[in-house]
Amino acid sequence: MRIQFLGTAAAEAQPGLFCDCPTCTYARKHGGKDIRTRSQSLVDDTLLIDFSADTMDHCIRFGMNLSTISHCLITHSHGDHLYLTDLDMRMPGFSNMGEDKPFHLYGSEGVMQEVQKHLEKVSENAKTYIHCHVLPLYKTVPVGEHLVTALKAVHGGREDFRFYMIENQEGKRLLYAHDTDYFCDEVWEYFEKTKPYFHFVSLDCTEANLPWMHYTGHMNLENTGKVKDRLIAMGCADEKTVFCCNHFSHNGIDVLYDTFSKLAGEKGFSVSYDGMTAEF
Ligand SMILES: [Zn+2]
Ligand SMILES: [Zn+2]
Ligand SMILES: [Zn+2]
Numbered sequence: 698m699r700i701q702f703l704g705t706a707a708a709e710a711q712p713g714l715f716c717d718c719p720t721c722t723y724a725r726k727h728g729g730k731d732i733r734t735r736s737q738s739l740v741d742d743t744l745l746i747d748f749s750a751d752t753m754d755h756c757i758r759f760g761m762n763l764s765t766i767s768h769c770l771i772t773h774s775h776g777d778h779l780y781l782t783d784l785d786m787r788m789p790g791f792s793n794m795g796e797d798k799p800f801h802l803y804g805s806e807g808v809m810q811e812v813q814k815h816l817e818k819v820s821e822n823a824k825t826y827i828h829c830h831v832l833p834l835y836k837t838v839p840v841g842e843h844l845v846t847a848l849k850a851v852h853g854g855r856e857d858f859r860f861y862m863i864e865n866q867e868g869k870r871l872l873y874a875h876d877t878d879y880f881c882d883e884v885w886e887y888f889e890k891t892k893p894y895f896h897f898v899s900l901d902c903t904e905a906n907l908p909w910m911h912y913t914g915h916m917n918l919e920n921t922g923k924v925k926d927r928l929i930a931m932g933c934a935d936e937k938t939v940f941c942c943n944h945f946s947h948n949g950i951d952v953l954y955d956t957f958s959k960l961a962g963e964k965g966f967s968v969s970y971d972g973m974t975a976e977f
Contacts, residue, residue, distance in 0.1 A: 698869035699741050699976045700897060702969040703755035706733035707903050707915075707946040708777040710751070720947040730954035730970035735777040736875060736944055738899075740863055744843050745769040746873055748802075750780040759972055764794055768841040770832075771804035772850065772876055773858045774811055781815045787827055788820040796825050803830045803840055805847075805857035832859070835887050842866060846893075848884050850877035853914035862893060869977060872898045872928075875944045878913050879920050888933050895934050896977045899969070900924055902942035905949030905957050917949070918942065922964050939977055943969035 711733040712721035724731040735749035745766055755761050772778050786792055787800050802812060809829040816823035832838060832847040839845075843863050850858035860874040872895045874880070903915035910917055916924070921942055928934040942961050951957050958968040967975075 698865045698867070698871060698896065699974060700871060700873075700899070701739045701742075701759065701972070701974045702899075702943060703739060703759055703761065703971065704734040704737040704747075704749055704751045704777075705943050705945060705969045705971050705973075706735055706777070707944055708735065708775060709947060710735055710777075711945065711947045711952075713947050716947060718947060720952055723953060724947070732971060733945055734971055737778075738873065739766075740843065740871065741865060742766075743768065743841055744863065746861065747772055747778040748780060748784065749777050750783070752780065752783055763800075764798075766800075767798060768801045768843075769803070770840065770845065770861055770863075771802055771808055771812075772860055773805075773852065773856055774808050775876065778876065779808065779812075781812065784812065784816060784827060785819045788816070788823065789826070790820075792826075794826075799826055799828045801828045801830060801841075803832050803845070805859055806831045807857050834859075835883075837862075837864075848874075848887065849881055850874070851879065851881050851913065852876045853912065862895075869896050870894060871896065874899065874924075875901045876903075876914065877901055878910075878916060879923060885927070885931075888928070888931060892931070893933055895928065895938055897939045897941070897975060898925070898928065898934060899941045899943045900966075901944045902961075902966075903944050903946045903949060905942075905945060906951035906960055907949055915944075915946075918961060918964060918966075921966065925965065939967060939975060940965055941967045941969055941975070 734751035904917035
């Protein structure tokens with residue numbers, strides 16, 4: 698299984714669009730791994746996770762070609778995960794691709810309704826080109842060549858937020874848990890009952906090394922550590938599992954790549970950057 702992290706930032710990106718804090722100033726000056734775009738990842742070159750406002754940037758920088766990708770999981774409707782306007786580009790007049798290879802989107806009922814409502818305003822035949830699929834929680838269903846299970850995220854607000862467990866045909870399993878706080882009891886009970894083993898775990902670390910969390914919905918290094926320890930304690934992961942911190946905000950503490958990768962490394966985490974790939 699292969700994951701490519703395309704965009705590894707939270708909503709503001711890094712440097713933030715309108716920010717002159719020391720982190721953003723450093724990122725502008727030095728570039729490299731401290732340039733982080735909005736959230737998106739690609740699994741096995743065929744399954745996209747999220748459709749952020751930086752999708753175009755990922756196509757240019759990392760050679761992603763959306764005309765060859767047919768399936769995309771959506772975690773939730775925030776703009777760093779779903780940018781509706783760029784979905785218009787799959788409609789006739791904008792795209793020369795026909796009806797034979799639709800783009801399939803998967804997510805909660807609310808988000809799929811939002812996508813459909815938006816696209817119907819763009820084209821009366823929108824459903825021909827983009828198919829929206831509602832994924833039920835805690836049910837493993839085929840998505841393209843993968844098996845996907847939607848899990849409930851803790852992300853504040855009223856939306857039905859999701860994160861995903863993805864398995865490929867070789868039985869390799871990825872847990873991709875972003876825009877979630879420490880998991881809710883429901884998810885832990887599901888893991889307790891089904892005992893999935895994860896080869897790779899990507900965890901939300903929006904606040905990086907911030908010592909305390911001032912809101913619900915994301916994690917810092919301390920909380921990702923708690924998730925890691927619990928997954929290992931219940932047998933869903935072990936010393937062979939790769940744990941990775943991803944989805945960062947410039948407002949996090951010690952968030953610059955070189956600094957944070959040392960701190961996270963001490964706790965057994967790798968740290969994502971835009972374009973990073975991992976095979977497992
Ligand atoms: Zn986000
Ligand atoms: Zn900033
Ligand atoms: Zn969000």
